[in-house]
Amino acid sequence: MRCFISREYNISSDILEAIQEVLDELKIKCFDVYSSECNIDIAASVSNLISDAEIVIGIITKNSTNVLYEIGLAVGKGKAVFLLFDDAVDIPSDLYNMTHIKINDNLKENLMLPLRFFVDKKGKKPQIDYREYYKKELVTDFLSKELYLKRNQNIRENKDYIGFEKLVADLFAEIKGQYTTLKFQQTERDEGYDFAVWIDELSGKILNPIKFELKACDMSFEKIHKFVERMSGRIKSQELIILLCSGKVEKYQNVNPNILIIEFEDFLNKIEKYGLAHAIWYYRCLGAHGRSCE
Secondary structure: OEEEEEOOOOOOHHHHHHHHHHHHHOOOEEEOOOOOOOOOOHHHHHHHHHHHOOEEEEEEOOOOHHHHHHHHHHHHOOOEEEEEEOOOOOOOHHHOOOEEEEOOOOHHHHHHHHHHHHHHHHHHOOOOOHHHHHHHHOOOOOOOHHHHHHHHHHHHHHOOHHHHHHHHHHHHHHOHHHOOEEEEOOOOOOOOOOEEEEOHHHOOOOEEEEEEEEEOOOEOHHHHHHHHHHHHOOOOOOEEEEEEEOOOEOOOOOOOOOEEEEEHHHHHHHHHHHOHHHHHHHHHHHHHOOOOOO
16 A cells, blocks of 8 residues: 655654654555655646555644645545644644544554554545546536637627626536536525525535626636625635636635635536536635635
């Protein structure tokens, strides 16, 4: 079995030695980004290393922002993740349900039993490879993808909101087998969204319904900031609202993982590749780790 260790560069050698000793006893080969050869594209190298591993151990400390990103990648790739975290660190709520222990002076002794159980469970019940699962079951072969893109190009040039609303409605009509219910607002949009989608597969992860607001324009950083500021006071815990834009979205530091700003073209590509439910969860994981949806 192969294990990728996600950690910050300057982590205590005592922590690494304790983990290494436990993994050696369990006959698990381990590696991390600092002990492996990486090309110039570090993000791609990290992604490849995680793909090569069967399990991932994430060590969360005060300066381990890279670890949160790598955990998100691991979850997206369907990897089993085991967490170690410093008692002084507040971990994101998304990670509460993952197997974890706190780092302490007796780390080797405290790690052996839960990690052995974790590995045994992994061996008996392999983690789902979501890439293969969605490739087999939910990949959408759009009969009219090029038409969607051409229509969206015209909408961008003319800033045609009504046309964009119709375009999105047509898209969701084509993938109606991938969600439970869809409701468009028929009156004045005083509830802060244009339509809502219920997806049973995301129940327990995201509060249904998922709300969408539509913008037939580009989104600059200033526009994004104003939108997030406006919606932050309305959104509930675990609720998700997606601003779907016909135009380009400027990259931004996501400060609220429950509010996502997504380009229509990228949204279309992700649905085609993963299916609607997994595409939305992919975007949600990006937001949870402070990344813009790209």
